[in-house]
Amino acid sequence: xxxxxxxxxxxxxxxxxxxxxxxxxxxxxxxxxxxxxxxxxxxxxxxxxxxxxxxxxxxxxxxxxxxxxxxxxxxxxxxxxxxxxxxxxxxxxxxxxxxxxxxxxxxxxxxxxxxxxxxxxxxxxxxxxxxxxxxxxxxxxxxxxxxxxxxxxxxxx
Ligand SMILES: Cc1cc2nc3c(=O)[nH]c(=O)nc-3n(C[C@H](O)[C@H](O)[C@H](O)COP(=O)(O)O)c2cc1C
Numbered sequence: 001x002x003x004x005x006x007x008x009x010x011x012x013x014x015x016x017x018x019x020x021x022x023x024x025x026x027x028x029x030x031x032x033x034x035x036x037x038x039x040x041x042x043x044x045x046x047x048x049x050x051x052x053x054x055x056x057x058x059x060x061x062x063x064x065x066x067x068x069x070x071x072x073x074x075x076x077x078x079x080x081x082x083x084x085x086x087x088x089x090x091x092x093x094x095x096x097x098x099x100x101x102x103x104x105x106x107x108x109x110x111x112x113x114x115x116x117x118x119x120x121x122x123x124x125x126x127x128x129x130x131x132x133x134x135x136x137x138x139x140x141x142x143x144x145x146x147x148x149x150x151x152x153x154x155x156x157x
Contacts, residue, residue, distance in 0.1 A: 001079070003030045003048040003156070006041060008061040011122040014054045014085045017114050017149060021050065024153035035063045043074045048109075048156065050081035053099065054116060057130070058091075060084065060099035068104060076107050081156045083112030087135065087143065110155035115145040 003025055009015045015034075022030055033041045043049055053064035068075065082104060084096050092113045097105065105111065120128060120140045132138050 001029060001048050001157075002046045003050065004041065004043060004046040005030060005032045005050045005052070006035060006064075006067060007032070007052045008035045008064050009054060009085075010056060010061075011117070011119045013117045013119070013144070014052055016117075017083070017085060017144065018052065020146065020149055021153055024150060025157060035061070035067055039063070039067075040070075043071060043078065046078065048079040048081070049075060050083070050156065051075075051100075052083040052085070052112075052114075054085040055088075055095045055099070058095065058098070060095075065099070068100060072101070072104065075104060079156070080104065080108050081110045081112065081152060082108050083114055083152060085114050085116040085144075087116045087118060087137075089115075110152045112148055112152035113145070114148050114152075115143040117142045117144060 005018055007014050007018050018032055022032060051068060053060040082100050084099055086092050086095055096113060118137055118141050
């Protein structure tokens, strides 16, 4: 099935997740678009669309939200997967519900909460400060849930 993965990333973790998804779904049938590079991809060739982004200060990237809003009618005609990268496990479900509209969430074939990474070496001064003060974290760590990614890919295939 022809599949499009649309995503955004700040520090590369969502890209890492997308690369893993790509390897699981098969590169031949799957196209990947970073919304930072292509703001309005053509969805018409694809039977399946997967949308993902990451949470920063409680919000998914605005471009992901706007993409979902402006393509809502088309997305509701597709086999749809929605996923999120995040670090706060307690808030993940709420952050997911805030990131994607109820209409899209209800329509999904699969939804994925994939965890994330804190990469201090990629943060700017303000991000480092906020991560230390708000999240009380002070070193890089990875908490990507590869099992959840594999389960998601299996459902989407
Ligand atoms: C400045 C900053 C703020 C963040 N805020 C949140 C947050 O509010 N909730 C959360 O669950 N994760 C938060 N995170 C964790 C990110 O979602 C996590 O680092 C994710 O892997 C980033 O993916 P990306 O590199 O693809 O953008 C934050 C990370 C940074 C650096």
